[in-house]
């Protein structure tokens with residue numbers, strides 16, 4: 001299938017041009033990449049633009065609470081083996097940002113698009129994707145996000161009529177509930193370390209039984225589907241039983257899971273696992289995440305963790321003690337203003353690491369760590385925290401706006 | 413072998429632990445251990461019988477459907493009512509607070525009976541969700557410092573004659589009735605819309621629960637530095653945003 005062979009209508013062309021102009025103005029004014037403002041202008045001129053832009057592309061949508069930016073990037077790399085890719089690589093994942101990303105690739109064959117969980121059903125309806133990857137659903141931004149089961153329900157309703165092949169995590173009961181109304185699902189055993197949002201059966205409300213890696217509801221029979229792809233230690237198992245070693249530069253179990261899902265998506269587009277995985281190995285950082293930055297004679301690894309599930313996965317990938325850990329927490333609009341999620345994170349797992357606490361809400365975190373009975377120091381700035389760590393590796397874990405603050409400080 | 417001095421029961425974390433409610437358990441447990449008590453923490457899932465021998469029971473907030481299921485299962489189980497009859501202390505938040513009342517409105521928009529352990533009746537508000545920092549004066553009978561909390565709910569709770577408001581808000585909504593009341597208590601059973609979680613921001617309420625359970629008037633002091641710093645910051649933030 002070729003790229004944008006059908007010409008856009010004059011109205012759509014005008015919308016794309018106006019959007020690009022607005023983005024350029026926004027960039028010149030120093031307001032970031034301009035991708036969202038451009039998309040907003042373009043969508044206002046032509047509300048059907050998203051659908052029109054997507055018509056010329058084979059689109060993959062990626063949604064989840066955690067890992068969607070990284071997985072979008074891995075899938076994009078894999079599909080480039082077969083042709084040009086357009087993608088919202090910087091994570092602008094609501095309709096305006098998606099529109100401007102799609103408008104940017106006139107000769108692409110594939111659109112690999114990260115979608116905010118709340119917009120998935122709507123965007124899927126607009127763009128008619130060939131595939132949708134669903135990684136996980138867990139609590140996030142409690143003050144404004146919809147409740148997790150309600151989100152799963154919205155996904156389920158929105159996807160029930162979709163012709164897309166759904167590539168979904170068999171280990172997350174909420175994802176399985178959301179995907180299982182679709183006729184064409186590829187189940188991936190991608191694992192799930194965080195389980196506290198899925199003890200209650202999404203179908204009937206019964207208590208889920210979780211022996212080992214399996215799960216099922218004793219009341220209604222809703223249970224883990226049999227996966228055809230799986231993450232098994234350091235290997236991707238494909239549907240033919242072949243095991244492909246994973247040699248990502250990105251750290252952690254969660255990224256191996258993301259690679260496994262990405263390999264399953266790539267296979268749906270005819271890219272064999274070995275080719276797909278080898279292309280993923282080129283990725284070293286994703287929008288600053290996992291980057292190791294040299295600053296004040298230290299090597300600081302920048303890790304983003306936005307919610308309890310994300311923090312849990314991050315704790316499992318950091319270097320062992322005595323590597324110091326900087327924890328940075330804000331509660332601005334983009335983070336969610338409710339900090340109670342800190343109490344769902346098991347900070348006792350950091351025992352033995354020197355811990356430095358920074359960020360707008362460092363006192364919330366200080367009380368949390370005091371109650372967890374682990375030692376910590378509170379600092380007023382990242383500079384001060386870094387100065388108090390010995391030379392060498394530092395792991396810095398931050399939530400969303402704290403992560404952006406940290407990148408600015410260390411010059412990333 | 414050490415004997416248990418205090419049994420903490422966390423009710424239905426599988427259904428009612430959406431807003432960091434585990435924090436209330438952790439703070440209570442930590443402050444008890446700092447006083448040298450041997451604490452046994454029992455987490456009870458909603459398919460397990462509730463032990464009646466606990467000293468302090470904690471119940472948290474949750475989504476609308478889990479709230480309905482939790483109320484049904486608690487009522488069927490009957491253990492919490494028996495424990496309260498035996499003098500146990502209960503501390504409840506948000507959805508859990510509503511469940512302890514006479515009645516609440518469930519996810520099917522129907523009135524549903526609660527456990528009747530607190531003389532309150534809850535309905536669902538039509539207005540926007542109450543979200544933000546709260547500042548209040550705790551009921552003077554409790555002799556506790558200002559209440560600081562974070563609310564995130566849509567409920568409205570009316571107090572009957574045998575329940576006293578836990579606090580009167582200066583900033584924020586509390587019970588959502590417009591009369592400035594927040595939460596309810598009746599001696600041994602407490603309810604609040606505050607999380608944050610509330611006992612991390614008001615550790616002396618946790619101590620009050622411990623004193624009631626242990627039947628003592630005072631507890632040895634513990635390090636309050638970080639709690640005090642957080643309280644000061646959040647009280648200032650609530651005042652500034654008003």
Ligand SMILES: [Zn+2]
Nearest residue numbers: 201204217220
């Ligand atoms: Zn079930």
